[in-house]
Amino acid sequence: MQQNEFDHTAFLKTLTTRPGVYRMVNAEGNVLYVGKARNLKKRVSSYFTRSLNRRIQIMVGQIAQIEVIVTHTEAEALLLENHLIKSLKPKYNVLLRDDKSYPYIYLSTDHTYPALSFRRGARRGKGRYFGPYPSAGSTRETLQVLQKLFPVRQCEESFFRNRSRACLQYQIKRCSGPCVGLISTQAYGEDVQHAVLFLEGKTSQVVDELVAWMERASGNLDFEQAAIYRDQIKHLRRIQERQYVSGEGGDLDIVALAKRGGSACIQVFYIRSGRNLGNKSFYPSVPRDATDETILQAFVSQYYLEKPVPNEIILNHRLAEKGLLEEVLSQQAERRVRISSRVRGERARWLKMAQGNAELALQARLSAQAGMEERLQALQQALQLPAIPERMECFDISHTRGESTVASCVVFNEQGPLKSDYRRFNIEDITPGDDYAAMAQALERRYRRVKKGEVALPDILFIDGGKGQIGAVHERLQDLGISGLTLVGVAKGADRKVGQEQLFLLGRRAPFILPADSPALHLIQQIRDEAHRFAITAHRQRRSKSRNRSVLEQIPGIGPKRRQRLMKQFGGLQELSRAGIEDISRVEGISTALAEQIYHAFHDKG
Template identity: 50%
Template sequence: MTSLDQERYLKLKKYSARLSSKPGVYCMLNENGKVIYVGKAKNLKKRVSSYFGKTTHLPKTQAVLAATGSIAVTITRTEREALILENSLIKEYKPRFNVLLKDGKSYPFIEVTVKDNFPRFSFHRGRKNRSRAEYFGPYPNVNAVRDTLSQLQKIFRLRNCEDSFYSNRSRPCLQHQIKRCSAPCVGLIQEDDYAFDVSQAMEYLKGNNQHVFDEFLKKMDQASSAREYEKAAFYRNQISSLKAIQAHQFADGKRPINLDAVALAQKSGIFCVAVLFVRGGRILGSRNFYPAKTKFASESEVLESFLMQYYLEQDPPNEIIIDRKIDHSKAIQEALSEGMNYKVRIKENVRTERKRWLEIATTNAEESLSMKLATKATTEAQLFSLTDFLQLDGVITKVECFDISHTTGDKCIAACVVFCRDGFDKKQYRRFNISGITPGDDYAAIGQAVTRHYARAVEEAKKLPDLVVIDGGKGQLRIAKECLNELGLTKVPVVGIAKGLGRKSGEEKIFLNLLKQPLAKERHSPAMYLLQVVRDEAHRFAITGHRARKRKTLLQSDLEAIEGIGPAKKKNLIRQFGGIQEVKRASIEDLLTIDGINKALARRIYTFFNAG
């Protein structure tokens, strides 16, 4: 330890000795004032001072101390508040030594618009409006929501259409004809009967299957006694459908159980957390997570960090079962229960069906981790092979690939995809709307995209790729290389993939930098396979962006041609009716219900779409 390091160490040690003994959060900052670690403490003085004790520290503690220039603390009233603040600061600063949950997706729910006379059951993702709807979930993925909605329609015949579609019906739609909807839009079911179906569907979503059975049996007996045999047959069919669905589910029909089973697996320094979603005693599916920055973290620390970061972003279930003991279970329970109208309980050492669910989660974590490690090994072998093929000095760890998509020069989109050791990093993908060039000029489009992308990367001091790939021949490659040189990035190698004879896969020619001749290649080598996969992903990302831009323009161009329709009215019409096709079908009376649309404008819109 140098004299400077010794001086800094003693300064930090003295600071820790003066801290309060109250709970709170401490931030370790480097010499530049950047937060490198965030921790919580029941006793700030005791916890921070432990970093400067005589005992031998773990590798993580040693690494944190070596990089720390100063410490900042925030006192809280309780340990629970410290946990919540810690999670908030980790999310904001993404410190170098904290375990980070990389998943940033919002989860899908089923939304029930309970304030409507005839509520709608539909897919929902994003902000919740609890003043007009109730929500069931979260579900692990979109397919789980769609499967459940399909079950609800089969059993309860509930509507799932948009309000704009529902309010403009004059006859039942196809869903009614295939016995998936009771057609409340045209009055084929009474409000009380529909309300009964809604209440039973909500009980079903809560897992109260036995209650639903009993209610259906009661309705069937009542209808049979009243000699309403068609109605009795309807309830008999509902009971049969419910039994058929439950027979294929691992479910406890006697009592509703809502929980997540959370299991952890670790191998070769990589952690996998698997979450099994159980709602109403039914397994809805599972999801696997790979926390980042776990190099020095213990299993308990990884699991605790996951629970806080994940469940403070999602509504937690009543119960979370975990596969191992953690240090701050009580405080985490209190933090997750805050703001909920129920208490969240974290349990370990569970038995019976809970033990079986936890075993499933553990198996998912272990198998997913094995697949991840196998994929990682393959990816690293491909990157090494590509490095060797291009005869570069350092091993390639990051590849960025560009492609262009347009229709005869119109609505040109450039796309950049990123491939790293862990595979494609979709958070780093970028699209560019190309403008100010001659339509169809692919050279200029590539030049604009490369310049815009790397000018920003240089300005923000971002990590540059070890290789840039261009989906194009020597002309596009030359333009890309010139643009990089102008930005001072002369050392970044660039590869061009020129389409081969007949545009067949495997017949491509590979050009490196400004070499005139293509590189000699093995057709089925790992290097060629990787280049093709990256090129294909860039092409997919570019063409989906181009199609979306073109579709948006086509949908909105008709409305823009009508006198009196500006951006605000156009947006309002599309939002209220649900799309341009519904606007086209709207009557003058329907159009008059929209704010800002007077009778003259409504007549003009109607005539525009219906003349002749």
């Protein structure tokens, strides 16, 4: 197909030499590439020289127009380029796929008895934030360690305000019971201060204080308290040995890239206040001929702009625009930020370790992709498909005796689960327990979008069920005008044993069973199990939300204000369900008769 001719000579004559951002757009209006330049005329002109690699030549051949935004400075252009790349996702840019918000530990310092909690997203609350942590798991692990060392409360404010006796956390010595006055504000404040010092990486200072207190308690013959201090010191020493980076005392990230062909892995190790918080792997989408420096440059730009930045970033490759990035990140952080690549001693050892981790992670990912390719080839042969399937979907239904019915749709491609395309459907207006009607509703909602071109049509549609389900699904798809996909029913065998699944294909009279060691069967099991997991999770969430809402809402005389008052007084629905009639009637606005109705709503369900 002939591309629209782009008169670059005429366009270049109109270009300014000022800094800015340029967008290369094809004839369909899709953005091919976004770039920034200190000198727009000089940078854009370089794309129309003869010494271009093959990939750039292909991209330039598709240009129908170039859009330009002039900025005051190159730093401003860098920020705008980062925003446009994230929003437009151009085909020829290096794209960082994982851009989720990172978790923090939050301390509510404006409270008499501050609480520690897990936080993700915008940092709006008054208090202190510690992190970011590489994952939710590492954040919760740190919170568990803190509970064992310093019994600072981690409960919600509504739960804290409405306690009349200490909860289980106090009984197992994970909280000091401030909700019912079992600890003075001064003693509680000392625990909070020690927790803060620990999170700041000042463990040695905490240990020194605890040693002094242990000796004082021992001198006063308070051996029980001395033993508590001794145990805290012992645990702190062990954590210190396990988590601290020798010779480091500040905040820094260690970033290492491993690249093979068109695949890349970037490992980031997070060091905060000298503590190793763990690492995280990133797999950006990269052009095959992109250099290591180009990939790292794009990663640093997309990852660190618009998020908290450490004092130093150590890379395993030198960046051409190191000075510009340091300037922009320093302005963002309102302090000096350094980017280093040539390091010695302990830092060099950690950088080498990060690079080794990146290479291992990339190898594991490539091996997994090779395994996925083998499974897809086996599936093609088993189902006698004309080509290797590129997109597969699976539906499943989950409910409890017809309550809160949910349908799930999971999607797999040649790389495995495509979670961004997963969907769940809350099923309404059907006979409770009618799985056929639930499936029909889910299919209609999903494949109407396919007909509109909003969602790609899969090559294979898996259904958790047998011949009856396959027939019903086929009929529904015909009504929707959907054709051209392979329909496969996956039913458990006679003994419901894994490995004996029966496969039903539309048009075949009898089902067939693949060998238990078949790669094709393993892929089908993985897709079916993922659909089942996703459906059950969605159903449980919906059922829990429904029950929490409906128990009180179904009682005449319980409006929003009374519901709110009850929830506050008992600290939640679970505590209210355990309360007796007399306890419920003590709440303002709740008569004895109404308390009896509330009590029976929770207990007379048989």
